[in-house]
Amino acid sequence: MGSPLAPILADIVMIDLERILMKKLRKKGVLWYKSHHQDIQFTSVKEEREQFAFLDVLIKRKANSFVTTVYRKSTYTGLLTKWESFVPSQYKRSAISSIVYRGIRICSTFTLLHEEFNFIRKVSKDNGYPSNFIERQVRETLDRHMEKQKQKSSQEQIQEETQDHKKKTTAMMQKQIG
DSSP: OOTTTTHHHHHHHHHHHHEEEEEEEOOOTTTHHHHOOOTOOOOOOOOTEEEEEETTTTEEEEEEEEEEEEEEOTTOOOOOOOTTSSSSHHHHHHHHHHHHHHHHHOOOSSSHHHHHHHHHHHHHHTTTTHHHHHHHHHHHHHHHHHHHHHHHHHHHHHHHHHHHHHHHHHHHHHHHHH
């Protein structure tokens, strides 16, 4: 399986390549559609202070690698469904577990994930959520994620063992026949 960063890194490479090759692309007609559709607008973001935001991800350049964490716009208000709201409890659980899961998927280091969890705790408390509820949702979301990773890992191991077995069986049959 590919790295979760692969699509982001591919976009970085493509943006740089397009910037370099823009004149050649126009000559070849690759940018034809832009001139014929008024509603299509393209934007680009330049790296500042060795970091830039792409969708929900803040990508930071470190020596010979990248680290990622959750990005929030300057207009982010920190509002969630209020604890006192008259909504089903599942909505309240989902409000916490969805941002926890986003942190798990985006943060590339345990330190950044820990910082994200602390941010989630603060925002949740600011919206009236009890600490024990927040901690339970963080724990349950982490447990679900880890269980999925274990299942995925064991399925990959089974596939690998099956392929090895097929190769060995084929080799034995070829020796017996040949």
